[in-house]
Amino acid sequence: MAERLSPLAGFEPVSAESLRIEEIPFLTQLDVRVDPKSRAAAEIGLALGVPLPTEPGTYASGDCDVLWTGPDEWLVLAPPGAEGLEGRLREACAGAHVGITDVSAQRTAVLVDGPRSRDLLAHGCALDLHPRVFGPGRCAQTVLARAQVVLAAREGDAFMILVRSSFAGYLGAWLLDAAAEHLLD
C-alpha cells in the first residue's frame, strides 16, 4: 500500500525552548454519541477502559483520551492504528441507540508546548487559558484564529489542538506567523 499522508505532512515543526509546535498525525479518532445515562454509555466506558466524562469541558484519560464534546457526544483519541476500536465499541453496546463514527482523518492533532504556549494561543483563542481556569484535564470546542478546533490542556504548558483536516494548512500557517514573536526571546 502506498504511503499515507497527514494533513500537515509539509509542516516544519517548531522546536524552540520557548515553544514547540508539531503535528501528531494518524491518531485513531471516534465520534461517540450516546445518552450518558444509558447502559450503553456505561458499556462503552468499560470497553474504552475510560468512563465517558459527563462534566462539560473535561476529558478522561486511560489507554485513550475521551473528550466531552457535547452533552451526548464524545471524541475518543486513541493511538494510531487502533482500527479495531470502533468494532469493539459497537459490539459492547450492540442493539442500543448509539452513534459511533470513525472520524480519524476528519481532524489532525497539533501539539503546542513550552512556556509561551498560552501566549501563542491567546493571539487567536478567546478562551481564558489561565491554568486556574483551563488546567490539565480541560478541553473545549472553540475557535482558534478563524478555524474551529477542539482544544485540550495537557500537563504543564502543553495543549493539544484538533483541527479539521482541510483547515490544518491554514492553521499551521497562522501558528507559525503568530509564533514568530515568541521565538525571538
Next chain:
Amino acid sequence: MTSRRREGVAGETLRFRYDGRDYEGLRGDTLAAALLANGVRAVVRSGGLGRPRGIYASWTEEPNALVQIEEPFPEPMLQATTVELYDGLVATGLGGRGRLADRPDPARYDAVHAHCDVLVVGAGPAGLAAATAAAASGARVILADDRPAAGGCLPDTGETVDGVSGTTWAAGMLAELAGRPEARVLPRTTVFGYYDDNYLVAVERREEGAASRERIWRIRARRVVLATGAHERPIAFAGNDRPGVMLAGAARAYANRYGVLAGRRAVVFTTGDGAYDAARDLAAAGVEIAAVADVRRDAHALDEALAVAGPLAGTEVLTGHVVTGVGSAPDGSVASVTVSGPSGEREIEADLLLVSGGWNPVVHLFSQSGGALRFDEELHAFVPGEAAQAVEVAGAARGVYTLAGCLEDGVATGTRAAEAAGFRVPPHPVPAAERVTALPSGRLWLVPADDYETHFVDLQREVTVADVMRATGAGLRSVEHVKRYTTAGTAHDQGKLFGVLTSAVVAHATGVEIGDLGTTTFRAPYAPVSFAALAGRDRGMLHDPVRVTSLHGWHAAHGALFENVGQWKRPWYYPRPGEDMETAVLRECRAVREGAGAMDASTLGKIDVQGPDAAEFLDRLYTNMMSTLKVGAIRYGVMCRADGMVFDDGTVMRLAEDRFLATTTTGNAAAVLDWMEEWLQTEWPSLRVYCTSVTEHWATVALAGPRSREVLAGLAPGLAVDAASFPFMTWRDAEVAGIPARVCRISFSGELAYEINVNAWDGLALWEAVVGTGVVTPYGTETMHVLRAEKGYPIIGQDTDGTVTPADLGMDWVVSKKKADFVGKRSHARADTSRPDRKHLVGLLPEDPGLLLPEGAHLVATSRLPEPPVRALGHVTSSYRSAALGRTFALALVSGGRERIGERLYVPLGGDPVPVTVTHHVLYDPEGARRDG
C-alpha cells in the same frame, strides 16, 4: 531659534524634520514638546481660514496640532502631542486632510485576547493605587495606560507622594506590580472601546523592534476600574485659537515633564484654583506671569490662596476679569491679551495665554459602557452616574481632583473591585499626599462679546460660537443637530476638549440648562485607531482560511488552476502547456466522454446519519422518500427550506438499516449539518438519530467515462464491476489500489462513473493509482460543470438562487406525493409557487452554434427591444461550449419555460437581440444510454 528648554534638562539628542526644517529634540519628548522647545509656536495653518494654530494641550485631548508623518512611513493625521519623538522623524503640519501612503505598509499588526479579574484603565495616581490594591489580593489585574510612562498627571504636576516625587512613587508602584505574578502592566496602550459584558478593547503602540507595530488587546474583565482622569476645559473667547493660547495644565506639563517653557511672559485666564498651581510652576521655571484674570469675584479668598504661593507673590490677580481679546504677532501668535472686568479693559503684553475653564472628567469609556452621565452643579461638569456594567470610576474621572483624594479613591475602588471579583484584599495603606483645600470654582463657558466670529468651539473644523448661534437661529435645538449643522465635534478629536463647551454654548443660545441638554454620544474609539491594527493578522492568505483537500498538493504540482468555492480551493482545470482555458476544458470533457477522467470530489459534504429513526428523519427533510432505500443502494435527493425553495441536493446511501451517509454540495456542508441538528434538537427531539460530519474523513475521487469500469476493474481486482453485479446507484466496499474503499456507482456526467471514497490519509495514494493507470485524465470543476449541464443537472446556487422550487427545475420526480409532509411541502401549495408561469429550467441553443451566451444574460420575446422597462422572460444560468454537442448551449430559467420548448426567444447582448431556441434541459444522451457504459 533659541531653545526654550529649561536649564539642566539633558538627554539623548534626536534629529527630526518638521515642515521642511531640521530640529533637535530629546528622547522622551513628544513632537509637540520638541517643537515648543525649538520655539515653534505656529505649528499648523488651518485649512479653511488659513489661521495659524499652535499647540493647545499636552496629550490625546489636543484639538489642533495635527501632523502628517512623512518618514519613515507616511501616516496621516497624528497629534503632535502624542507622537513620541524618534531620530529621523519627518513630519508636516496638517491644516486639512491627511495623506495615505501610495505603497504597501510593511509593518505587521496583531491581536491578543486577555482575561482578568480587574482591569484598571489609567495609571495615574488613582489607577496605580487601585491596581496595586487589587493586585495585592492575588486577583488577576491588568493596568492599561495610554502613555509611555506611568504616573498620569504626576510628571506634569511634579507633586510628591509618600514623600517622594510622583514619578519615583509611580515607578515604585510599577515595581510592586511587577512582583505580582498575576498582574500585567500595559504601557502605551489606549483602551478605546467598552463593549457589552465587560469586553474592552485597547490598542498598544509597541516599542521599536517589536514583532508587531500595533497590537489590539481584547480584554474580558470581571470588574473594571476607570481611572481615566480629567481634561482641562477651554473657554470660548475672541481669538481663543491663537498660537500661544494653551491650557494651563498643558503649559505646566511641558515645563515639568519635558522641561520646556511654552512662552516667556504669560497671562493666566482661569475659573478656578488649578491654574494657580500651573502659574506657580511656570513662574518658578522662569516664565513671567504678567497677570491672572480670575472670573471669580471673591478677591479676599483669592489673595489668601495666593499668599501661600511663593513664586507668585506679587503677581497681579484681576478678580472678576475675563479675556476679551488676543493681539497677535506677525506670525499670528499671541503678542498681547486684552482683559476686561471691574477694573476696566487692559491690554497686557504676553506671548502665552494660559486658560483653565475647569475640568471635564474623562467619561468616554463609562458612557460607552452604557453608564448614565449626570451634570454636577458644583463641578460644572458631566460625571458618571449609574453604571450599567461591572464598572467603577476612580479619581478625577469622577470629579475627585485632589491628589490625596485620588489616591484614597484609588485604593478604595481597587479594593472594592477585587473583592467584588471574589478576592480578599489585605489591609492596604493609602499613599500620602499633601492635602489642599480648593476654593469653589467659577463657571464660565463663553465670554460675552458683540460678535462671536473668533470664539472657536472647534479648531479643526473652524467652528465658532457665531456658527453655533446660526444653527440655533435656524431652528435647531438638539446638540446633535448643531453638531451636524456646524460640524463641531466631528474632527479628529471628536470634540474631546471642546465638546462639553459646545453643549454649553448651545444651552446658552437656546435658554436651557446644559444638564438637561446633555452631550453628543460618546462612541468608540476613544482615540483614533489605525485600520491596520484592527485588521491585525487577518491579512493576505490569513484573511480567511484556505481549505484544501488531501490531494491539493498534487493538483498544484500538476499545474491546476484553482477556483475559490467558499473557503475551498478546488482545481478548476489543468491546462497543458500552450492550452488556454477553452482548449483545456474541451480536452478534459472529451476525455471523460470518450475515455476516462478523474476529479477530486472530496469537498462534497458528507454526513453520517445513524439511529433507529434515521430513515424517518431523512424522509422529513428530503423531498423524496429515503426510507424505501435498500441497504447497499443510493438515491439522489433534494432538500427545501420551509419556504419550499431548493436549499441543497446530493446523494444518500444506505449503509445499514439504521445508518445513512448523506452528501451535500461543497458550499452547504456546514449549513446542511446545522439544518439537520436544528430540526433534530428543536422540533423532533424524540427521533433517535445522531448526525456526524465526516466530510474530511474521506477523500473522494470521481472516476467517470466509458473506460472507467476497466480502470476500476484493474485497480480493484476483487470487485465485480459488471453492470449486473454492480448496478447504477449502488455502493460496494472493496479494496482499490490496495486501499480499503467505498465505491459508489453514481454519475454526475451521464457517463458510466464511480466515486471512490477512502480515508483521506490514503487519498493521494488512490489518486496517484487512478491517474497512474495512464488512461485517466484529471479534470476540474469547469469540466464537471459542462458535463453535468449537457445532462441538464442543475448546480444549486448557480442554476438556482433561493427562489426556485424542485418543480421549477423539472424535478417533480424527486418530490414525493406519498409522504404526508416534508419540510417545504406546504409552501409548494401556495398561490405563487403553483403559478403556471413560474420560471422553469430549460435548455437553450443559440441559433449561431458558435455563440457562447454570457451567463446572466436575459431572455426576451421579441427580436427588437422596446423602450425600458422591458419585462424579461428569464435568464441564462449556465452556458458552455460542448465538445459532445459540437456547439454551444446553455441552461436558463425561463417563465413558463417547459411550455416554450421549441420556441424562439431572444437574448439582448448590446446590438440586436440574438435568437435562441428553447429546448428540454437534457441535451446530451436524453435516453441515459451511456450510464452503464
Next chain:
Amino acid sequence: MRDVPPQPERLWTSPEPKRSYDVVIVGAGGHGLATAYYLAKNHGVTDVAVLERGWLAGGNMARNTTIIRSNYLWDESAGIYEHALKLWEGLEEDLGYPLLFSQRGVLNLAHSLQDVRDGVRRVHANRLNGVDAEWLGPEEVKEVCPIVDVSPGVRYPVLGATYQPRAGIAKHDYVAWGYARAAAAMGVHLIENCEVTGVEVVDGRAVAVHTPLGRIAAGKVALAAAGHTSVVAETAGVRLPLQTHPLQALVSELLEPVHPTVVMSNAVHVYVSQAHKGELVMGAGIDAYNSYRQRGAFHVIERQMSAALELFPVFARAHVLRTWAGIVDVSPDASPIVGLTPVEDLYVNCGWGTGGFKATPGVGWCYAHTIAHGEPHPLAAPFSLERFTTGALVDEHGAAAVAH
C-alpha cells in the same frame, strides 16, 4: 465651519402639536419627511404632523453610509429604486437645498465565478429596466478605482465588477433637512421629542396616536419608524414580519482624495466611499441578533477592517475616528413592506433593512400617493404585506445584489 456649503438661515420651527391632523406620520426620518413633503406637494395634503421620538432624522437617516444606487436585480426593486434615483437627480433643485449629491458611480465587486454570474445577471436585468449598468473586468475596475487591489494573489481576487455610473452619495443630514424645511414651509408640523406610544384603533380603523404630549387625532396614521415599526404597529394590533438588528458603520479622519467612487463587495463584505470632506465612510456587516440598541459588537468592526485592507491596502494607516450603529428592520425577503394594513387608515412603510436611504425620494413619493389615495402606488404594490402569504416574495437575499 468649512468644507460644507452654506446652510439656510431657517430650517424648521417647532410648533406645539394640534389636537388633530388629517395625516399623522410616525417617524421624522428621511422617509417620514419625504412622505410629508410629497403629501403636501403632490397631493395638496398639508394638515400633516410628523412625530419624532428623538431629534429629527436622528435615527438611521443620521447613521447610514449614504450610498445611492438603483442597480437592483428584480424588476420590482429596480422600479422603485430607479424612480428614487431619477428623483435624486433633480432633488437639489426641487428642495432648493445643497445635498452634495455626487454621482460618482458604484462598483459591486465579484470575487468568485458565482459572483461573476450574479453580477452579469444583474447588469443584464438592469439594462432591460433602463438602469445604467456595465460589467467591468479587473483592469477596468482599476481604471475606475485605482486603489482597489485587483492582483490575482490576494485571498479573494477581484474577478470583475458591476458598475452603475449614475449611482453615488449624498449628504444624509441635508437630505433630511431639505425635506423638513420644504415640508415645514408648506405647513407640515414637525414635532420632535414626541414618541408615539400607541395607535388608537376603533372599529378596525386607526383614529389617533398617543404621545407624552397627549392624544393626537388622525384621519390617517402612516408609520415610518424603521427599526421601531414593530413596536408601534403592535400597539395597533398589527403584526409585521420584521426583525430589528444593529448595523454598524465607521468613519476615518479627513484624507486627501484617494477614492473616486463607491465600492461594495458582498463576498469580502465591504462598502466604502470617500465623502466630500475627505473622510472614508464605511459600512460593516449586520449584527446577527435582534437588538434595539444603537451599538454593535467589536469583532464585526475588526472583520470589516480586515476585509477593507484586502481590497484597499493603502488604507492601512488610515484611522477609525468614530463607529456607530443604526437599528434596521429586516423583512424575510430583504425587501421593504409598503402599503395598507389590516387596520383601516393605518399604513406601513418598513422593512428597508440596510437599504432605506437611497430609496428616500422614491418611497416618499410612492408612500404619499398610497396614503393620499388609500391604495398602493403601482411601484409600491409589489411590496405589499400580502406577498408573504402568497409567496410572491421579492427576494433580494438570494439574489445577487448586496442589500446595502
Next chain:
Amino acid sequence: MLLIPCPWCGPRDEAEFHYGGQAHVAYPADPAALSDEEWARYLFFRDNPKGRFAERWSHTAGCRRWFTLTRDTATGVFESEAGA
C-alpha cells in the same frame, strides 16, 4: 462581543454562536391543514419586541447544542436562567 451563557460550555463569546431568532415557534403538527395565512405566520412572522425576548441560540463552534435564553433587546442583558 456578548458573552453568551451556553448551558453546557459556560459563557462564551458571541462569535461562537448562531442566532436562531424567536424561541418556542413550533413546526405545525399538520401543515397541510393550515390556511395560506396561517402557514405564512409560521414561516415569516416572528415577535420583535423591544424588551424581553425568548430566543434560540446554537453553540455552533462549541457543543453544537441549541438552547433558549431570554434577553432584553433594549439593554442586551441576558436573564440568568437558561433552559435546554
